[in-house]
Amino acid sequence: MLNYVWISLLMIGIFTAVGRDINDEVTNTYRNGVPVTAQFETTKQRTSVRPAYDGEIIFPSAAFDQFYNISSTQSQQTEIRQTAILTTLSSGKQKLEIPITDATPSFWKEMAKAAGGKDKLEAEIISFDQGKKEIIFTMERVSFVKIKAVTKAAIEFSDTAVTISLSLIGVMALWLGIMKVGEAAGLLEILTKLMTPITRRLFPDVPSNHPAVAAMIMNIAANMFGLNNAATPMGLKAMEELNKINPKAGTATNAMCTFLVINTSGLTLIPATVIAIRAGLGSADPGIIIGTSIFGAACATTAGLISVKILQRLPRYKKELLVEDKDAEVKNG
Amino acid sequence: MVEIFRSAINIISALAIPIFIVVFLGWGVIKKVKVYEVFVEGAKDGFNTAVRIIPFLVAMLFAIGIFRVSGAMDVVVLILSPITNLIGMPAEVLPLGLLRPLSGSGSMGLMTELMKTNGVDSFIGVLASTMYGSSETTFYILAVYFGSVGIKNTRHALPAGLIADFFGMLGAVFITRILFGI
Incomplete structure (x- = not known):
């Protein structure tokens, strides 16, 4: 199933991006080549050293939204004020440079991003009447916004993946070291024995005295108390132990799937991140969601455990555990 | 009720890791494990994983x-x-x-x-x-x-x-x- 989901994410993503770009091109969403009129208020006159006017372009918000055909007003102000620099090029043409700041309308921010990730937009000036302060200009061409974003995302996210993986090295080493001491001291064995009544039911394929059991228990406990830094290394340790009793390398066992589902349903007693964000946003009672979150996660865990136990009985998934049937297995994913 | 539950969990979360380290390594010392050597041996796998x-x-x-x-x-x-x-x-x-x-x-x-x-x-x-x-x-x-x-x-x-x-x-x-x- 992962194969299909993975390829669907990619294909749907790329085709949607292309479709949207074609649509943008046809409807000219970015108003390429369409002149726009605005007020230009000079804040700094040009000097002989710097042949440029600093100033502000002023739009009524409604006119801006109408020009770009934006349905909802994106700014609260009735007026958009945007700093800009008006320069005269050696060819005699005049150019408008629009630096992207926090006050920039979000539509222009998006355009600047699409124009190559620069921190400014450029516009060609058609006419500038200093007396009337009226300026007419066309913005630079913006096209293939989504497909450019897709290309950028592909590269950036691969980079993120490596960063995330490498940042695990430290905590992994720390916890694996501590766990190894616990193992050598026989502490994991004691822990395993204590939890046998529960784990025997959840993971019937795992021998009840196996070190994987202790690692899984510690991972689940760490998750419940929101100790993410400890939970992942313990979970990975558990996976390593489970893999030692895996008859078929590269294929997940029933126990691994069960363990994974417990992890993905994320039963946490205190969702610390959410509470912190709520407090930051000025909630009257940030912790109000503790009870509801536990309920939601309990629903997820129950549903997950039931479905994992039902699914593992399906012939489709059962068959993949057979060691002989190598070739058919690869295609099944 | 919720308050008590919350502060209890917060205390446990704060103390869990130090207690964990003390218990695991302390137990190792009691059981005469060469703690430092074994720790390093285990930590070696962190990079590979x-x-x-x-x-x-x-x-x-x-x-x-x-x-x-x-x-x-x-x-x-x-x-x-x-x-x-x-x-x-x-x-x-x-x-x-x-x-x-x-x-x-x-x-x-x-x-x-x-x-x-x-x-x-x-x-x-x-x-x-x-x-x-x-x-x-x-x-x-x-x-x-x-x-x-x-x-x-x-x-x-x-x-x-x-x-x-x-x-x-x-x-x-x-x-x-x-x-x-x-």
């Missing part, structure tokens, strides 16, 4: 990244919203429900956005934070956990994980409706 995850995580994250920036989510939301309306899930939180299993940071941003625009303590604000709190980033966990031991055929883990996420969302909507509903 992390590096083994890389190809799996790259495969997963770049696909999710492309899906997210393409704006395909809007299309999926459009298709699914009539169905989710039936179960009483507000249209605003549907993107959050869809993004939650795919991206941790993305869904956190979306949750924050929902709380900002609708009010932290509004029905949608509470629902959004509950939905975020009742689930985990399924695809990320799948890639990291299975990647660390080189599992390529994940069998029924993904469908089961997604069923769990779906019921987590349903549970969140149900309980929030009952307790804070409109």
Whole structure:
């Protein structure tokens, strides 16, 4: 199933991006080549050293939204004020440079991003009447916004993946070291024995005295108390132990799937991140969601455990555990 | 009641790791384990495990990244919203429900956005934070956990994980409706 989901994410993503770009091109969403009129208020006159006017372009918000055909007003102000620099090029043409700041309308921010990730937009000036302060200009061409974003995302996210993986090295080493001491001291064995009544039911394929059991228990406990830094290394340790009793390398066992589902349903007693964000946003009672979150996660865990136990009985998934049937297995994913 | 529960959990969370270290290493000393040597021996695997995850995580994250920036989510939301309306899930939180299993940071941003625009303590604000709190980033966990031991055929883990996420969302909507509903 992962194969299909993975390829669907990619294909749907790329085709949607292309479709949207074609649509943008046809409807000219970015108003390429369409002149726009605005007020230009000079804040700094040009000097002989710097042949440029600093100033502000002023739009009524409604006119801006109408020009770009934006349905909802994106700014609260009735007026958009945007700093800009008006320069005269050696060819005699005049150019408008629009630096992207926090006050920039979000539509222009998006355009600047699409124009190559620069921190400014450029516009060609058609006419500038200093007396009337009226300026007419066309913005630079913006096209293939989504497909450019897709290309950028592909590269950036691969980079993120490596960063995330490498940042695990430290905590992994720390916890694996501590766990190894616990193992050598026989502490994991004691822990395993204590939890046998529960784990025997959840993971019937795992021998009840196996070190994987202790690692899984510690991972689940760490998750419940929101100790993410400890939970992942313990979970990975558990996976390593489970893999030692895996008859078929590269294929997940029933126990691994069960363990994974417990992890993905994320039963946490205190969702610390959410509470912190709520407090930051000025909630009257940030912790109000503790009870509801536990309920939601309990629903997820129950549903997950039931479905994992039902699914593992399906012939489709059962068959993949057979060691002989190598070739058919690869295609099944 | 909730207060006591909360502070108890907070105390346990704060103390857990130091206690853990003391108990494990202390027990090792009692049992005459050469703690330093054994620790280093175990820690050695940290690097290999992390590096083994890389190809799996790259495969997963770049696909999710492309899906997210393409704006395909809007299309999926459009298709699914009539169905989710039936179960009483507000249209605003549907993107959050869809993004939650795919991206941790993305869904956190979306949750924050929902709380900002609708009010932290509004029905949608509470629902959004509950939905975020009742689930985990399924695809990320799948890639990291299975990647660390080189599992390529994940069998029924993904469908089961997604069923769990779906019921987590349903549970969140149900309980929030009952307790804070409109």
